[in-house]
Amino acid sequence: MGLDAIVQEIRAKGKAEADRISGETYQEVSKILADSESQAAKIKAAKQEAVRKEIERLRQQELSSAHLEVKRAMLNARKELLDEVYEKSKESIQKLPADKNQKLLGSLIKKNENSNTKIYSRAKDAPAVKKLTKLGYAGEIDCLGGVIIENEDGTEYLDLRYDTILKNVSERSLKQVSDILFG
Numbered sequence: 001m002g003l004d005a006i007v008q009e010i011r012a013k014g015k016a017e018a019d020r021i022s023g024e025t026y027q028e029v030s031k032i033l034a035d036s037e038s039q040a041a042k043i044k045a046a047k048q049e050a051v052r053k054e055i056e057r058l059r060q061q062e063l064s065s066a067h068l069e070v071k072r073a074m075l076n077a078r079k080e081l082l083d084e085v086y087e088k089s090k091e092s093i094q095k096l097p098a099d100k101n102q103k104l105l106g107s108l109i110k111k112n113e114n115s116n117t118k119i120y121s122r123a124k125d126a127p128a129v130k131k132l133t134k135l136g137y138a139g140e141i142d143c144l145g146g147v148i149i150e151n152e153d154g155t156e157y158l159d160l161r162y163d164t165i166l167k168n169v170s171e172r173s174l175k176q177v178s179d180i181l182f183g
Contacts, residue, residue: 078182085177086170093144093162101145102128108147108160109133116158118150 096104105125109132113119118138121129122145129147130137141148146161170177 078178081181082174082178089166090144093166096145101125105129105147106132112149112158112160115151116149117152120148
């Protein structure tokens, strides 16, 4: 065997070794790439799920906020309507015909004048009130109508002003009125 044959054999062994190493390297690189792609896919899926959850959370938050805003707007509209009804009621009381007002005052006074000594009314009703009762007329009050009746020493009084009665009736029947108006 000549030198050429030995060189050829060494070259063949070197080439075979290089091919083997190259093949192993290729397999290792392929495995690393596959593992990296798999890991990247897992990370991507996890990130996509996190983003999806965040989007859903934000959507729910916005939806809840929108529902709350609609509810607030509806409540404000209802309150405005109830306030308007209350004001219309006050206007109706102010426009009460004199004969009906006098009849109502007479009824209030008759039921509540016992054991009391003083009575107050609005200026417009003073002549009628003085005719309807034997209580001492104590002065004028600013109101829609009605009277305040007081005991002798002023420690007890009955507030029978139309304003007060309307307010009390309004507060007691607010739910019923709301149900009638808004279902």
